Amino acid sequence: MSALDTRIGKPWKKPPFVQRAWLRWALILGFAAYLVAAYMTIDVNWARVYEGLERGKQFVLAFTSPDFTSRSSDIWEGMIESIIMTVASSVVGIIISIPIALGAARNIAPLPIYLICRAIIAVSRALQEIIVAILLVAIFGFGPLAGFLTLSFATIGFLSKLLAEDIESMDRVQAEAIKASGAKWTQWINYGVQPQVMPRLIGLSIYRVDINFRESAILGLVGAGGIGATLNTAFDRYEYDTAAAILLMIILIVMALEYISGIIRERVQ
Amino acid sequence: MLRLEKLVKTYKTGDQALKAVDLDVPEGQVLALIGPSGAGKSTLIRCINRLVEPTSGNVYLGDVELTGLSSGALRRERRRMGMIFQEYALVERLTVMENVLSGRLGYVGFWRSFLRRFPQSDVDEAFRLLDRVGLAHMADKRADELSGGQRQRVGICRALIQDPALLLVDEPTASLDPKTSRQIMRLICELCKERGLAAIINIHDVALAQMFVQRVIGLRFGAIEFDGLPEGLTPDVLTNIYGEEDWEATIEKVDDDSEAAE
Amino acid sequence: MPVKDLKGQQVWQRRTSRESLGHWVMWLIGVAIFAYCWQQISEATTWFFVWDAPRIANDIWTRATPPRWEYITQLGKPIWDTLNIATLGTFFALILAVPVAFLAARNTTPSKFFIRPIALLIIVSTRSINSLIWALLLIAIIGPGVFAGVIAIAIRSIGFCAKLLYEAIEEIDETQVEAITATGASRWQVMAYGIVPQILPAFAGIAVFRWDINIRESTVLGLVGAGGIGLQLSSSLNVLAWPQVSLILLVILAAVVISEWVSAKVRGAII
Numbered sequence A: 001m002s003a004l005d006t007r008i009g010k011p012w013k014k015p016p017f018v019q020r021a022w023l024r025w026a027l028i029l030g031f032a033a034y035l036v037a038a039y040m041t042i043d044v045n046w047a048r049v050y051e052g053l054e055r056g057k058q059f060v061l062a063f064t065s066p067d068f069t070s071r072s073s074d075i076w077e078g079m080i081e082s083i084i085m086t087v088a089s090s091v092v093g094i095i096i097s098i099p100i101a102l103g104a105a106r107n108i109a110p111l112p113i114y115l116i117c118r119a120i121i122a123v124s125r126a127l128q129e130i131i132v133a134i135l136l137v138a139i140f141g142f143g144p145l146a147g148f149l150t151l152s153f154a155t156i157g158f159l160s161k162l163l164a165e166d167i168e169s170m171d172r173v174q175a176e177a178i179k180a181s182g183a184k185w186t187q188w189i190n191y192g193v194q195p196q197v198m199p200r201l202i203g204l205s206i207y208r209v210d211i212n213f214r215e216s217a218i219l220g221l222v223g224a225g226g227i228g229a230t231l232n233t234a235f236d237r238y239e240y241d242t243a244a245a246i247l248l249m250i251i252l253i254v255m256a257l258e259y260i261s262g263i264i265r266e267r268v269q
Numbered sequence B: 001m002l003r004l005e006k007l008v009k010t011y012k013t014g015d016q017a018l019k020a021v022d023l024d025v026p027e028g029q030v031l032a033l034i035g036p037s038g039a040g041k042s043t044l045i046r047c048i049n050r051l052v053e054p055t056s057g058n059v060y061l062g063d064v065e066l067t068g069l070s071s072g073a074l075r076r077e078r079r080r081m082g083m084i085f086q087e088y089a090l091v092e093r094l095t096v097m098e099n100v101l102s103g104r105l106g107y108v109g110f111w112r113s114f115l116r117r118f119p120q121s122d123v124d125e126a127f128r129l130l131d132r133v134g135l136a137h138m139a140d141k142r143a144d145e146l147s148g149g150q151r152q153r154v155g156i157c158r159a160l161i162q163d164p165a166l167l168l169v170d171e172p173t174a175s176l177d178p179k180t181s182r183q184i185m186r187l188i189c190e191l192c193k194e195r196g197l198a199a200i201i202n203i204h205d206v207a208l209a210q211m212f213v214q215r216v217i218g219l220r221f222g223a224i225e226f227d228g229l230p231e232g233l234t235p236d237v238l239t240n241i242y243g244e245e246d247w248e249a250t251i252e253k254v255d256d257d258s259e260a261a262e
Numbered sequence C: 001m002p003v004k005d006l007k008g009q010q011v012w013q014r015r016t017s018r019e020s021l022g023h024w025v026m027w028l029i030g031v032a033i034f035a036y037c038w039q040q041i042s043e044a045t046t047w048f049f050v051w052d053a054p055r056i057a058n059d060i061w062t063r064a065t066p067p068r069w070e071y072i073t074q075l076g077k078p079i080w081d082t083l084n085i086a087t088l089g090t091f092f093a094l095i096l097a098v099p100v101a102f103l104a105a106r107n108t109t110p111s112k113f114f115i116r117p118i119a120l121l122i123i124v125s126t127r128s129i130n131s132l133i134w135a136l137l138l139i140a141i142i143g144p145g146v147f148a149g150v151i152a153i154a155i156r157s158i159g160f161c162a163k164l165l166y167e168a169i170e171e172i173d174e175t176q177v178e179a180i181t182a183t184g185a186s187r188w189q190v191m192a193y194g195i196v197p198q199i200l201p202a203f204a205g206i207a208v209f210r211w212d213i214n215i216r217e218s219t220v221l222g223l224v225g226a227g228g229i230g231l232q233l234s235s236s237l238n239v240l241a242w243p244q245v246s247l248i249l250l251v252i253l254a255a256v257v258i259s260e261w262v263s264a265k266v267r268g269a270i271i
Helices: A002-007 A021-041 A046-062 A072-103 A111-126 A129-140 A144-168 A172-180 A185-222 A228-236 A240-268 B041-048 B071-078 B096-104 B110-114 B120-132 B148-160 B178-195 B206-212 B235-242 B248-261 C017-043 C047-051 C053-064 C069-104 C115-128 C131-142 C146-170 C174-182 C187-224 C229-238 C242-270
Strands: B002-010 B016-025 B030-034 B056-061 B081-084 B166-170 B198-202 B215-220 B223-228 C003-006 C009-012
Touching (some): A072 A228, A144 A185, A185 A228, A185 A240, A228 C131, B041 B056, B041 B166, B096 B148, B120 B148, B223 B235, C069 C115, C069 C187, C131 C146, C131 C187
Parallel strands (some): B030 B198
Antiparallel strands (some): B215 B223
């Protein structure tokens, strides 16, 4: 009872998340100092922002009356090009990323191959699409080919990494049972590994198609084909109603893709 | 003290979980609610504090009719009904102390509770309760570090710090081992006696119920099938509630157990 | 039935003939679509440039190496700006994403038929448009600069964070919420005691994860004029100063690697 008696009457405080007091205060003060410093170095031209509010309002209003017609041929061509790039790059990217994923799974591949494949993945993931696109446009010239190559390259990094992780975490016993039946390596992959990772491969592929489409919309900004160029022009000319039309189409297509992918993922699982 | 009148609950699926249940619980009485799974035990308890909205009927707590209350008034009445859950239902990422103090939420304002500035009297009471159940030294541990029995004790503290007149207890021992189950049941019944609380204990284990309570209610298909003293649970009665089975062994074992427990 | 009777012999087949025909047709359609796409791309490509590509790549490589190291002294401010765009953008996005997530989650939304669709619409529309496009738009509205970049990153991140957060909210343990409700707590108290502690780890994880992505994205926002190191990249590209370009690319690469390392460390510490 004595322990309780000493306790009664004393205030109680929640134990702090960071136990060491100096570290806690250092973190809090550091973050506050950073926010102040960041705020000081951003010079916002408030007059310009205020001016812009009117234009912002116009843009929001443009969404209520999007203009699909006056530049319909540009929009149509750009959209088709975006979709074509998406489809082609997804197909090629997925086909290439499967062997790389196999190579990047430590439980399947020997060490040298593993290292090479992991290096490819690392490079592909570290470089952003838009930078790759700039370089490829410089090398291959303007047009959808550069965009197609960019997206294929990005697909490889994304898909191989996630697929390799899935292969590494698969059930060893099932795969070993196939091996024990005297299967060749290719048969082993086909019967022991493939069935286990197939649902995930399909899910990831569809997700990547979705991403590729979204990315294809910006590649046009640097001349790598797709709807981005049309969009950029619309902004440059302050044609908000056309821009709104394009953005609405992008949103609708992305929503449709997400809806379809949800259905497919439910079916394969 | 608590009175249910023609309480009916029909779920959206059309399942009738409660069929016009009438029940009267006098002050300070501890009663056990037994019955097979799906008999409506949980629903009955949850209809009393309206975690589940009853379809029709009345619930009187003292003189207050609960089913018609607005949400603000309902919150005030909920303070008078402490609830103890099957899987403890502690907020796992909060400390033991915060979990106990959360029983006072109905009494303190939002900002006070948000900043963890509870009145000193609440903090003192929390420590007294934790000491009573033997967990005072655990106050600043996180709830997910505790064992099952310890968590249920914290759950009991959370219910009691509300200063309730009635305890609603939903399968308090379902996820505990037999020894801890008995300790928890004993603790609940002792605390009810100390504080003069009424309690409705919804429980699977007939033997355990017989051991501790003063009155047993048998529920079957949402209707009361038996209402009487624990000694009145004959094989015939149990067959009525649960269906055909050899009940002699269960009841005999109960006698042995209760003697061994003394 | 996958077992076929062939001249009195039972032959097992994986699919019935109708099924396998369907499969072949599907594959054929798929290949045809791909062939069409490829043909379209090929038509829009000047193949002369493509055949010339190895020479040009080689040319760019020789011009770009070695990087102009001393240029790094001029990159201090742009790197700082980039960090600010990512961090402040994430910060504002989180502030806005929390209420949107609570309105979008099935178990916390005040109205399933009116408010939830609006919240979901906000999530979908901010998420499906790339931050570069948001930046373009904001530059047209409020003028070029770091501020436009911060807002662009913030808007783009709302949908992403809110989506992950509302999924976390929908996965919480309802009995803990029930227990807090049963004490007579008000709606806000139930939120603070029953729901928030359960989603806090997810929230911290999402914040760091998105910050990492935002560092990547903010390095290129400058390409359209929204401040940060991308501005230097774009001006160097315009004057074909390849040694500067290669240095900037190295800096961006380093930033990406460091931010990924930091986010992995922080997430490890939280979970």
